[in-house]
Amino acid sequence: MSTETIEKKKESEPLFSKKNRKLLKDPLNDDNPITVQVLGICSALAITVQLKPAVVMSLSVVFVMAAGNIIISLLRNMIPQRVRIIVMLTVIAALVILVDQVLKAYLFDVSKQLSVFIGLIITNCIIMGRFEAFAMGNGVWKSFLDGVGNAAGYGVILILVSVFREFFGTGTLWGYSLIPDSWYMANGGFYSDNGMMLLPPMALITVALIIWVQRANNRKLIEEN
């Protein structure tokens, strides 16, 4: 949702210096929160069985991270150092509860789809990590871009993994069946869904495959031994 408005602003606003664009773009590939920073793996396992919840989860994380980064960045000079982690947790929890309440009132069907996953955002370590590593030390606009960028980077991986798992696990995408019924062994065909794709370990293996492909293609990520 937020990415669209940013792209529109890009043409008119000088706020998008090369440095700021980097904040937005880096997490998508070079500094991806899941595949490079290896944060937020836990939720990547839990909600990537189907595409739809993965997309809604990504959008919710974009909102919570952008809003949270802005709040933390605004408060960064006021937050007492010794309780800063607690303050961050309070901000995340409050935002997540707010999102949950609004969804339940206005988008009831979406909230039913997400059920427990929306609460899982609280435990998403990417958010905490970016608050601590970026928003505590940077201005509001930069923090906002960093939040959107990292959430988008997280979302891209989530969507990739869920496409892979939903297609091979149940033969559908977004709930629509893509494999002809006559292919299935039950109907005399040769094909059978791979039930293992639906289990959490396959998410880990899929993420690992993505990391492999990404590292093979991105020179910056190749470590010198």
Added chain:
Amino acid sequence: MNTSSNSYTFIFSAVMVVVVAALLSLAATSLQPMQAENVRQESWQNILKSINVDVSRAESEEAYNNLITEELVIQNGQIVDGMNPLEIVIADEVKKPLEERKNPLYIAEKDGETFYVIPLRGGGLWGPIWGFISLKKDASTIYGANFDHKSETPGLGAEINTAMFYDQFQNKNILDESGEFKSVTVKKGGGSGQHEVDGISGGTVTSDGVTDMLKNCLAGYVDYLKARSSSHDEDLPVEELEIDDPIEDEDVDVASNEVIENDVV
């Protein structure tokens, strides 16, 4: 300002907690009526779905008021007065022993036929499962059913909320030929006959959960529904002599049950 002093830390935390608490309670209380309305509409929608009426959430209230003629609460085969069945927490009731259970029952009139709608609640593999089932006037033949779940495995147990699964229940019987309660079993590897449906391959625990849920929830209604459906038979024209016989049989059954109970006491 010294942001690392103890007093500042305390004041900051106190202010933050108050602000966040005020914000969240404001949001919760102002959104509460809409959320409650959504939940109500959803139960109306699900009740109607079980008698094979599909309406959108917005239309559910009107359709519900048109089709549902009675809302009852049944305990021990008797109607409990002055309770709203929609307010009963079924998840709590199904855990109680049969005699203490308050069972919500909805009676629908559709195309001149009477249907009994019964809410269900049980457990699957990962979390709760629930649904509604509707019985025809004979209190045995299933007219429609639907199920839903909180967190069953997508593609496996989660398939219970697809029409492919719950449509199988139509025209199955929960009572056997002699009128005893037998429920409907979800059977792995193909169900057959009046009391079995086909299970979901790979979803055995969820399938068993559906079986247990049906057995457990329906048990609380059998006595009342049997009594009700036989009393409705009495209302039929007296000229039809054949109808008198089953009623007499029923009377004998009731009498012999009483004798047995007295013996136990």
